[in-house]
Amino acid sequence: MLVDGEWTDKSVGRTNTRGEFVRPESSFREWIGDAGNRFPAQANRYHLFVNAGCPWAYRTLLYRSIKGLRDLVSVSYTRPAMGKQGWTFAGSLEPVLNAQHIHDVYRAADKQFTGRTTVPVLWDKQQHTIVNNESSEIIRMFDSVFDTFDGVSSTRYYPAHLAEEIDSLNQRIYDDVNNGVYRCGFAQSQEAYEEAFDRLFACLDELDQRLSAQRFLCGSEVTEADWRLFATLVRFDIAYYGQFRCNRSHLAEFKHLWPYTRDLYQYPGVAETVDVAAIKGIYYGSRPPHILPKGPRLDFSAPANRGEPHERGASSGRRVSPSGNHHG
Ligand SMILES: N[C@@H](CCC(=O)N[C@@H](CS)C(=O)NCC(=O)O)C(=O)O
Missing domain, CATH: 1.20.1050.10 (Glutathione S-transferase Yfyf (Class Pi); Chain A, domain 2)
Known part of the structure; x- marks a missing residue:
């Protein structure tokens, strides 16, 4: 976590006296809104920093895809496993901020930031700051705020x-x-x-x-x-x-x-x-001895037999990248 903008890898307790895990609250809670808002809905302005393995960051990737926002909201992926410096970007420096770690993103938004440096992060490339780092709120925004843009699906998942x-x-x-x-x-x-x-x-x-x-x-x-x-x-x-x-x-x-x-x-x-x-x-x-399991054998593509095949959610009709390429 960061303490007054300084990285520390000391483990901070996240369990209460009964040994129960308690998840801390997210810190950046602004919303993308209409033109008068501090964060207006605009194409190519917002960026997601995610780990594709994380279930919370995953929600935002999922919405970006099913709502047809791939061309509007860009993404940087961290390496899956957590290291001594928290989440680290894959390959060379991450292109939006030249960041090496997720904690660099938090520090770019707030030099004195204190707290855990979690994913997902929704970033405003124009004002150079974090809009929101709470996945449940990011997907609520994605559900509607870009609906007037070309190629965005009008299907609402929170009607x-x-x-x-x-x-x-x-x-x-x-x-x-x-x-x-x-x-x-x-x-x-x-x-x-x-x-x-x-x-x-x-x-x-x-x-x-x-x-x-x-x-x-x-x-x-x-x-x-x-x-x-x-x-x-x-x-x-x-x-x-x-x-x-x-x-x-x-x-x-x-x-x-x-x-x-x-x-x-x-x-x-x-x-x-x-x-x-x-x-x-x-x-x-993320934990020693860092050995990944080979299994299980699971076929998510086997017929579900639960009703009619789905119609394309994204009204764009555009093809998303072929299976296996999640970096689109
Ligand atoms: N409330 C956050 C939770 C996000 C979260 O806990 N992400 C994990 C990854 S699965 C994380 O970044 N953990 C790093 C840490 O807690 O230091 C959300 O849903 O957006």
């Missing part, structure tokens, strides 16, 4: 008529699943781990049941609640089952959650955002 239901699903799924897997993996006491584990699988069982009767969490429409759940499910058997001890059942054992995950994976624009090597890299490569 007003479902807002309340989405918010309540999000809260439960964040606590027990998205952050729940971290509460299992980062617990510092047996009790804290077991409590998180029981809540995680109770919630997954309940969601599995819910998805027996409807295609998506809110019914027949894909919503933000589905995308937020998907970011964790797609990582489940690759990382959480083993590295975070979430091992009561594999995702692939759930009767409905597994085809549901494949259904979302097959939604236009999604497959090319899922980087299995980066997922293994962040979870297994």
Whole structure:
């Protein structure tokens, strides 16, 4: 983390006295808005700094793809694994800021910054500062603020008529699943781990049941609640089952959650955002002995049989880069 703009790799406790993992609040919370706003919606003005393996940064990459924002919002990727200096950019210096590390980005926005230097970061190339580093807010912005631009999909994943239901699903799924897997993996006491584990699988069982009767969490429409759940499910058997001890059942054992995950994976624009090597890299490569698992064998492309094939979400009709190239 940074303390008064100085990097320290000393580990700072993120567990409370009961050994429970507590995630700190994000620090930059501005919004992209209309022309009068400090951060107006403009093409080629905003940039994302991400780690493709991280489930929170991943949400923003996913939205950038499904909303058709690839030509409007640029991206820099860090190396998957965390090192002594936190997240580090792949290859030579990162082109937007000539930064080597994510902490350089935070320092560029605030010379005296104190706090953890997390991804994702939404950067304003014009004012040379961070707009927002909270993924849940970045995807809310991406859902609507660029909708008048050419090639951007008009599909809204947080429509007003479902807002309340989405918010309540999000809260439960964040606590027990998205952050729940971290509460299992980062617990510092047996009790804290077991409590998180029981809540995680109770919630997954309940969601599995819910998805027996409807295609998506809110019914027949894909919503933000589905995308937020998907970011964790797609990582489940690759990382959480083993590295975070979430091992009561594999995702692939759930009767409905597994085809549901494949259904979302097959939604236009999604497959090319899922980087299995980066997922293994962040979870297994960040801790000694840095050995990445070869498995599991998972076929996200197998037929989901949960309804009609998806229509192109992004109204652009433009082709996204071929599968495997997530650097587009
Ligand atoms: N609330 C943030 C959380 C982001 C977050 O915790 N990212 C992790 C990567 S998966 C990170 O950068 N951790 C570095 C650290 O905590 O020092 C969000 O959702 O945007």
